[in-house]
Amino acid sequence: MITATATITGRAHRLAQINGQDFAVCKQPAPGVGFGLVLDGCGSKVNTGTGRQLSRSESGAQLLGQFAATWLSRELAGNTAVSPQSLVANLYTACYRFIASICHLHPFASETERTNYLATHWLCTLVGFVWLPETAVFFWRGDGYLGWDEHIQPLIATGNAPDYLAYDVWQRRTNGRFYTQQITTPRRRLVVATDGWTPDLLCQLQTAHTPLTLQRWLNIQARQRGQFDDDGAIAICFSQNGET
Numbered sequence: 001m002i003t004a005t006a007t008i009t010g011r012a013h014r015l016a017q018i019n020g021q022d023f024a025v026c027k028q029p030a031p032g033v034g035f036g037l038v039l040d041g042c043g044s045k046v047n048t049g050t051g052r053q054l055s056r057s058e059s060g061a062q063l064l065g066q067f068a069a070t071w072l073s074r075e076l077a078g079n080t081a082v083s084p085q086s087l088v089a090n091l092y093t094a095c096y097r098f099i100a101s102i103c104h105l106h107p108f109a110s111e112t113e114r115t116n117y118l119a120t121h122w123l124c125t126l127v128g129f130v131w132l133p134e135t136a137v138f139f140w141r142g143d144g145y146l147g148w149d150e151h152i153q154p155l156i157a158t159g160n161a162p163d164y165l166a167y168d169v170w171q172r173r174t175n176g177r178f179y180t181q182q183i184t185t186p187r188r189r190l191v192v193a194t195d196g197w198t199p200d201l202l203c204q205l206q207t208a209h210t211p212l213t214l215q216r217w218l219n220i221q222a223r224q225r226g227q228f229d230d231d232g233a234i235a236i237c238f239s240q241n242g243e244t
Helices: 010-013 057-077 086-105 111-121 166-170 199-203 210-224
Strands: 002-008 022-030 033-041 044-046 052-054 125-129 135-141 145-149 151-155 179-183 188-194 233-237
Touching: 002 022, 002 033, 002 210, 010 125, 010 166, 022 057, 022 233, 033 057, 033 188, 033 233, 044 199, 057 086, 057 111, 057 125, 086 111, 086 166, 086 179, 111 166, 125 145, 125 188, 125 233, 135 145, 135 188, 145 199, 151 199
Parallel strands: none
Antiparallel strands: 002 233, 022 033, 033 125, 044 052, 125 135, 135 179, 145 151, 145 188, 188 233
């Protein structure tokens, strides 16, 4: 199994001197087992009641991505027979509690402060996959892309309003979940990417890349006019030596 990630700050963000909002991680915690995650922070200005503040959700994307990656690494390291659906359900619960616990410990003076904090720091998409010996599962909240072999599936947010996981914490929902799609057919590659990508670019990545060659390729693509005005992040996993 070969895993790789790459990220690029979009042209529009560079010109506006705004931090990149994306995060990516891809790991192999056990033989024949891998996972990948991409997160994309909401870069919109947020009306906080005292004026419009630029979102700092790149911090939430980084923290949530690191937490989810650590959780998955621990769960998959010694348990390759895990049920994909149970794994994803438990990951959702862990991510929800992670954000909610930080909010619980924060000394907010009012509910409005809590709402503003979530709106400016934790609104981010999360799209991921888990590769297991006999199956694979995609899971997501928000928009972006997922793909297996030559197939690319856009995840489109209605009205440009992604269904962020942090909204569940915001509204204190108790029945939230990740959306999922399971893949049981043999696969050569799994990929997840943020919405700064296009299907055509993702279809070009059919052969295995190391992290270095993938990042170099992405840097070259980002120099082309009309590509990556928005940030781009990708996590990709290729089979090796007959793995399925």
